[in-house]
Amino acid sequence: MSNKIPYKTYLSEQEMPKHWLNLKAFMKEQHAPFLNPSTGAPCTAEDLEAVFCKECVSQELNATDREIEIPKEIRDFYQMFRPSPLVRAYFLERVLDTPAEIYYKFEGNNTSGSHKLNSAAAQAYYAKKQGLTSITTETGAGQWGTALAMAAAFFGLHLDVYMVKVSAQQKPHRREVIRTYGANVIPSPSDTTAAGRKILAEYPETGGSLGCAISEAVEKALTTPDCKYVLGSVLDHVLLHQSVIGLECKSALDKYGVYPDTVIGCMGGGSNFGGLVAPYMAEKLQGKNEIEFIGVEPASCPSMTRGRYAYDYCDSAKITPLAKMYTLGCQFMPSPEHSGGLRYHGMSPVLSKLYHDGFMRVEAVVQSKVFEAAVCFAKCKGILPAPESSHAIRVTIDEALKCKQRGEKKKILFGLTGTGYFDLASYKQYNDGTMTDTIPTEKDLMQGFQSIPELP
């Protein structure tokens, strides 16, 4: 093993980013504005501040600087789990016998088990700074709920987490971590909100969905004093906070003069992908590189590869603003697959725009192939990856094997967003050989598309 480039690179604390990178400021054309669903007009700051913290709204609507300072308090919090390691995957290269160089940024070394803590820290801090006493959110797979519970405990905020009911049932341990950090977990749909009660009346047996949990959390924020709603993905300010991933990555790779040819990340709402690619995509938008960016989504919930680019609601009860994005329809019901974190009907408006404008491509992969890649990776790299992250591993392996066929020495960078310690029920299905792959039919898609609103 030639060790010119170390196995792992940790930046020093002095080298950690002091600014986030605002990818939007590099885009010649911005994504279409959020619309107020009742007026059809672009959302004002006032509209959004009814739901979100002021500082986050400001970052969402007004940020034009290329760099935005990370407050000291957030940088202090980041030191609990950052810098994260940039790893040269020597052992994976050896197993694949590929001439490609494989690198990954590992964001799973914290109790939330994922990159979600990067934005949770920021949003909880801003909520506290604004003088709020409590925040609400939803969680599907549970990483986001855990991350926000950790941040809320640290900054002294009460937190209500609406957890998709089927997740709360399938992952009692994930639920318990959130409780241990002092947050209140409410399986969704619940009778604590009008949105929840309506869905329960219509579908008493439903296991819930991310869209429905969002509806409940937003309603809770709207109806509780000194309480705002916090979202873990999709929105521009979340991608902004996640840019710390890509910035650390680039600082580490720059030390060795390594510039990637291909950057690969999984996509649910886009927070990890947007953060990972930020500095490299900013350079591509300036014509400074020709990196191939590959987003990977589950074939069971293919919002980019089979969705429509249209205005749609961010939640299933249609109470949030409308976003122009790739969507399967806000009431699309993905099969109860295992990558809970990628089971969202829409996609970040920033990434939707970049995809639409040809700056990246997206691949959809089936679950059994994802777990095959996950187990290969676990055995040669030690880390048991999250099913979500394993989507990126799958395509990385495929690309590295293409390099072998073609004799290409590409430099591939991928995002290892988290660990799979709370996904063992899915691993068991794979180990037992009982895992199935689901791909929505055209009819399934058409049914979802019916929930995309027609705008005047």
Added chain:
Amino acid sequence: MSNKIPYKTYLSEQEMPKHWLNLKAFMKEQHAPFLNPSTGAPCTAEDLEAVFCKECVSQELNATDREIEIPKEIRDFYQMFRPSPLVRAYFLERVLDTPAEIYYKFEGNNTSGSHKLNSAAAQAYYAKKQGLTSITTETGAGQWGTALAMAAAFFGLHLDVYMVKVSAQQKPHRREVIRTYGANVIPSPSDTTAAGRKILAEYPETGGSLGCAISEAVEKALTTPDCKYVLGSVLDHVLLHQSVIGLECKSALDKYGVYPDTVIGCMGGGSNFGGLVAPYMAEKLQGKNEIEFIGVEPASCPSMTRGRYAYDYCDSAKITPLAKMYTLGCQFMPSPEHSGGLRYHGMSPVLSKLYHDGFMRVEAVVQSKVFEAAVCFAKCKGILPAPESSHAIRVTIDEALKCKQRGEKKKILFGLTGTGYFDLASYKQYNDGTMTDTIPTEKDLMQGFQSIPELP
């Protein structure tokens, strides 16, 4: 927050230890030799090689050098998860409002969730090098089984893990991680061995014990060609491998001129404690410091504080060699408490000797106080600690609060051996307020002592 000393310190890969530290070589008086139970004579290399790998036996019996080289292949494996961070616990100091400086070495950032991988890597490598095709072991809480499964997968060895039945039932997810790495998990007692069948016949409803699982794994190794048994704690060579913890720790602290006044670690079989203290204890044995070393054990299984210093078997079926150690009796049955990793009747002979000779002290703590400390730590430090590790956190907090009372600026170092991601059932009990504390009565102890053999 004064950041002269960084929040986290990672050594570079060049700075990682290339040698283990052999604590025994610094002891003026060695612990009493292992005895062959059938002859009563000191164990020969041949006796032990029937069960263990040759290289491990050599390290166990013959190692007199102060430093022993870590083979390159093991150092390569260590790079997957090492160096581990040495953390200044600024936020914990702030919460406790203590003048003490608190440092900890975090060994949980790997899929086994603990320090166990340090010795698993070494022992699997030596087994492979010796030409073996398979290895066996037992696991209680599951960290050791997971660690060895990871190492066996990496080096291409078959592995049978005898997992204490009650653990396999209570921790199906832990079991699944081991399976994912390709190992075979057998709930113990089982009908695959004579020792297991005997216990099943006598106690058909038993949930098993670590001592019983050891008996089965050793029997399996003795009766299978090209197969040896591998132990995750207690023995001298395991402590040797774990010295990498303390060596990294000291290298990092030396950079800042920090020399601890107190070093604290939890104790089950002693592998973590022995590894953590190694370089500092070596200096104490040379009269170079007056560090206070504090081992922490559960009040439910108090082998050091209430056990006898005597020759005893390492397993409950009495088929292993006899070791001179602090013991509650090889058939002592601890209550089914939650710190599975600390539920062992005996203790490392090296540490037993050091304790007996007055070089360290030991405290026993009850479970509810341990979880109180764990939750405090989780909230201010982000990391959800393993119940085992939380024993050290409990005593660290107590010591830091004493410093506050007395106005002492002590430097306290403790070992954070692992994470609690697979211990959420215990956290749930604590969160629900249903956790109970168990302390064995004198009668319980007397019953255990009856299983200590009388030597001729």
